[in-house]
Amino acid sequence: xxxxxxxxxxxxxxxxxxxxxxxxxxxxxxxxxxxxxxxxxxxxxxxxxxxxxxxxxxxxxxxxxxxxxxxxxxxxxxxxxxxxxxxxxxxxxxxxxxxxxxxxxxxxxxxxxxxxxxxxxxxxxxxxxxxxxxxxxxxxxxxxxxxxxxxxxxxxxxxxxxxxxxxxxxxxxxxxxxxxxxxxxxxxxxxxxxxxxxxxxxxxxxxxxxxxxxxxxxxxxxxxxxxxxxxxxxxxxxxxxxxxxxxxxxxxxxxxxxxxxxxxxxxxxxxxxxxxxxxxxxxxxxxxxxxxxxxxxxxxxxxxxxxxxxxxxxxxxxxxxxxxx
Numbered sequence: 001x002x003x004x005x006x007x008x009x010x011x012x013x014x015x016x017x018x019x020x021x022x023x024x025x026x027x028x029x030x031x032x033x034x035x036x037x038x039x040x041x042x043x044x045x046x047x048x049x050x051x052x053x054x055x056x057x058x059x060x061x062x063x064x065x066x067x068x069x070x071x072x073x074x075x076x077x078x079x080x081x082x083x084x085x086x087x088x089x090x091x092x093x094x095x096x097x098x099x100x101x102x103x104x105x106x107x108x109x110x111x112x113x114x115x116x117x118x119x120x121x122x123x124x125x126x127x128x129x130x131x132x133x134x135x136x137x138x139x140x141x142x143x144x145x146x147x148x149x150x151x152x153x154x155x156x157x158x159x160x161x162x163x164x165x166x167x168x169x170x171x172x173x174x175x176x177x178x179x180x181x182x183x184x185x186x187x188x189x190x191x192x193x194x195x196x197x198x199x200x201x202x203x204x205x206x207x208x209x210x211x212x213x214x215x216x217x218x219x220x221x222x223x224x225x226x227x228x229x230x231x232x233x234x235x236x237x238x239x240x241x242x243x244x245x246x247x248x249x250x251x252x253x254x255x256x257x258x259x260x261x262x263x264x265x266x267x268x269x270x271x272x273x274x275x276x277x278x279x280x281x282x283x284x285x286x287x288x289x290x291x292x293x294x295x296x297x298x299x300x301x302x303x304x305x306x307x308x309x310x311x312x313x314x315x316x317x318x319x320x321x322x323x324x325x
Contacts, residue, residue, distance in 0.1 A: 004033025004188050005112030011102045012041050013117070013132070015073035021150045022117040025298070027081050028153050029113070032188045036087045038109055039078045041070050042101035043094055067092045095315050099135035103311040106142055115145045137273055137301050141309045143181060146292065146299040149267065153189040156267030157245075158182045160195045161257055163272075164231035174272045174304045179239055181302050182270040194264055195236045196247035198256045199228045225250075258294040270300045273307075 010026045012019060023039075030037050043066060074090035081088045091109075095101035106114055116133055136144055160182035162175045179195060186193040232248050249256055261269050271292075292299050 004029065004184065005035050006033070007036045007038070007109060007111055008113040008115060009038040009040050009102075009106060009109065009111045010115045011136075012039065012074070012077070013098070013130070015041050015070055015077060019077055020117055020147075022115060022147050023077060023080065024150075025145070025147045025153075026115055027084055027086060029115075029188070030081065030086045031084065035112070036089070037078075037081055038089050038091055038105075038111070039074050039081075040091045040093075040102065040105050041074060042096070042098045042105075043067060043070055043092055044096035044098075044101075046096075063094050067094060097132075097135075099132045099139060100311045100315070102132075102136060103140050103309055104313060104315070106140060107309070107311075107313060111142050113143050113145060114140055115147055118146060118148050139309050139311050141303070141307060143303075144301045145268075146301070148295065148299070149297045151265075151267050151297065153185075153191065153267050155189065155191055157192050157194050157264045158186040158189075158268045158270065159257075159261055159264065159266040160193070160270040161253065161272075162195055162197055162232070162235060164197055164235045165199070165228060174302070175235055176238075177305065178270050178272050178302055179236065181300060182268075183239060185268055185270070185300065189267075191267065192245060193239060193241060194245040194247060194266070195232075195239065195241060196249070196257065196260055197228065197232050198249050198251050198253045199225065200250060200252055254291045254294065257291050258296070261295055261297055266297050268298045268300050269295055270302060273301050273303050 008026060008029060010019075010022055012022070026037050026039075029035060045066075070092045071090055074092065078088045078090055091105060093101050093105060095104065102114070105111070114136065116136060118133070133146065137146075160178050162178055164175065179193075182195075183193050185191070229248050232246070236246060247260055249260070257269065260266075
C-alpha cells in the first residue's frame with residue numbers, strides 16, 4: 001500500500017446485518033486516498049445446487065434471483081459512500097468457499113487493500129475472528145485490514161510491530177514493508193508513526209526429559225538487549241522516528257503489544273504474515289495469532305513481496321444439477 005490504495009474492497013459476510021464500522025472505515029480511507037471501493041459478498045448454497053427438483057434452467061434463475069437480492073442489499077449499504085462522492089461498485093459472486101471467493105475477486109479486480117470485519121460470539125465475549133478471517137490472513141495477496149475499533153483514524157497513532165532479529169525465519173525485507181505500510185497509513189491520516197519490538201530470551205537447559213528456558217547471566221542478557229536495540233535502531237532509522245516513538249521492551253508480544261497499543265491510543269497495528277518453511281503456510285510471525293483477538297484497535301496484516309496465494313483463479317466448486325423428471 002503506497003500512499004494509499006487506488007482500489008479497496010470491503011468483504012461483507014452478511015449484507016442483511018449492520019456492517020458496523022466497516023463501511024465507515026472504507027469511507028475514511030477512500031476519501032483520503034481517492035480510492036475506488038468495491039463492496040463484495042460471496043454467496044453459495046450447497047442445498048440449492050444439490051436440489052433434484054430443479055431443472056438446470058430453473059436452477060440458474062433461482063441463483064440469479066438470489067444474487068440480485070443480495071446486490072440490492074449491498075446497494076443500500078453502499079449508499080452512504082456514494083452520497084460522500086466516493087466511486088462505489090457492488091459485486092456478488094456465487095462461489096465457495098468464502099475466503100477463496102474473496103481472494104479470487106481481489107485478484108480479478110487488482111485490489112490494493114481488503115477490509116474485513118470482526119464479530120462477537122456473545123455479549124460478554126471479546127472480539128473474535130472467524131475461520132474465513134484467518135484464511136484470508138493466510139491466503140490474500142494484498143494487505144488485509146481487520147476492522148475492530150471505531151476510533152477515527154485522523155491523528156491517531158499507527159503502531160508497527162517489527163522483528164529486527166528475524167526470529168521464525170522472518171525475511172528481513174518484510175520489516176521494511178511493514179514500516180512503509182505503516183508510514184503510508186500514518187501520512188494518509190496525519191498520524192504519528194510508532195515502531196515496536198518485544199524481546200524475551202533464555203538459555204535452554206536440559207532437565208530430565210524436559211527442556212526449560214532459564215534466565216541468562218546478567219552480562220549475556222545485557223549484551224543481547226544491546227544487540228536488539230542496535231538492530232532495531234538501524235531498522236527504523238529510515239523512518240526518522242523520534243526516540244519517544246521507538247519502543248523496545250521485554251516481554252511476550254501477545255501481552256505487551258496490545259498493552260502498548262492501548263497506552264499510545266493506536267488506531268491501527270501493522271503486523272506481518274510470514275512463511276513457515278516446514279509446512280509452507282503463513283502464520284503471524286513473532287506475534288502469536290492470539291494477539292489479534294487481544295487488540296482492541298484495527299489490525300493491518302502485510303505479506304512478503306514474494307508471497308503467492310495458493311487459491312486457484314477459478315472456483316473448484318460447480319453446481320450439481322440433477323435433471324428434473
